[in-house]
Amino acid sequence: MNSQLDARTAVKETLPTVFGYIGIGLAFGVVSQSVGLDVILVMLMSAITYAGSAQFIMVSMLATHSPVISIMVAAFLVNARMMLMSATVAGYFRHDSMWHNILVGTLLTDESFALGMNKLNATDRKLNFHWFNTVNLIAYGTWIAASGVGALLGKLVAHPEKLGLDFALVAMFIGLLYLQVIADKTLSVNLQVVVIAVEAILIYVGLIFIPSNALLLVGTVLGCVIGVVIKHARN
Known part of the structure; x- marks a missing residue:
């Protein structure tokens, strides 16, 4: 990472994480299709819920015919950590408009948060909207597309858990944790x-x-x- 905070730099620095989104998105699409969700529903869930861990939980609960209220509560609790992350990121956008803050917070993910925290080590603890919004938009688009493709491919995979696809999210978090440890010099x-x-x-x-x-x-x-x-x- 370098000290530049423009959109072009954001694209280059986000590309390595794109492969993670693709892998997890494909896995989610395959798993979702195996419990009966079609491509449109999978992509809508990715676009509206946009939370990998919560989406995996929602799909598993749908498969066991859990009550809707239970699914909603579970998704909220799993995603509640985003309030802590958003509060942390908001401190770097105090001088931006409310719209900018809402947009950054809405599309924030574990991966973009980790990328932003790593970026602080190269920018003298500074972030801006153009860099962070570009990171978020790339992640958002990639996640929706990958989950849709995964749902299309899901018909070819009868038992995705046998291929370890249900472990994909855990593996990604382990990788992010490692990168955070080696990148944070403070x-x-x-x-x-x-x-x-x-x-x-x-x-x-x-x-x-x-x-x-x-x-x-x-x-x-x-x-x-x-x-x-x-x-x-x-x-």
Whole structure:
């Protein structure tokens, strides 16, 4: 990454993540088609919901004929982390219009958030609308197209779980976490590894006491708090 924050630079820096969107989108399309959703419904879900993890959960719940209200609550809880991410990103757009802030926040994803946080290391902690909006639009378009193609190809794959396609989202998050650790020069690698280990323990223990849909939000908040405490204690 370089210090430029124009749209052309955003295109070049987003291209490596596009392959991740394509892989996850294809996997989602295949899985969705296997439970009876057609191409139009798959693409509409990707365009309106636009949340990989929530969409996988919605499809699995639809397959088990879960109540609509349960699906809505599950999708909200899984995506609740986006409120924390949007609040973090909003701090870099204080001088932009409300429309710009709404557009950036609406299309924000885990991947674009991670890309933005990595970009801060090369721009003296600065971001702008043109760069971030370009990143988001590329991701949005790629996700919708890839999920549609996946649904078309789904008829050729009778049991997608046997190919490990249901693990695609997890694999992508692991890759993003690794990139964040090696790119963030403001924190030591040891400190980041400690926080990751603490968060893993929290999630593992939390699975015993907290419903899995709520655990993501609770674990994120607790992990952030504990991370801040550990950071200040070590410094």
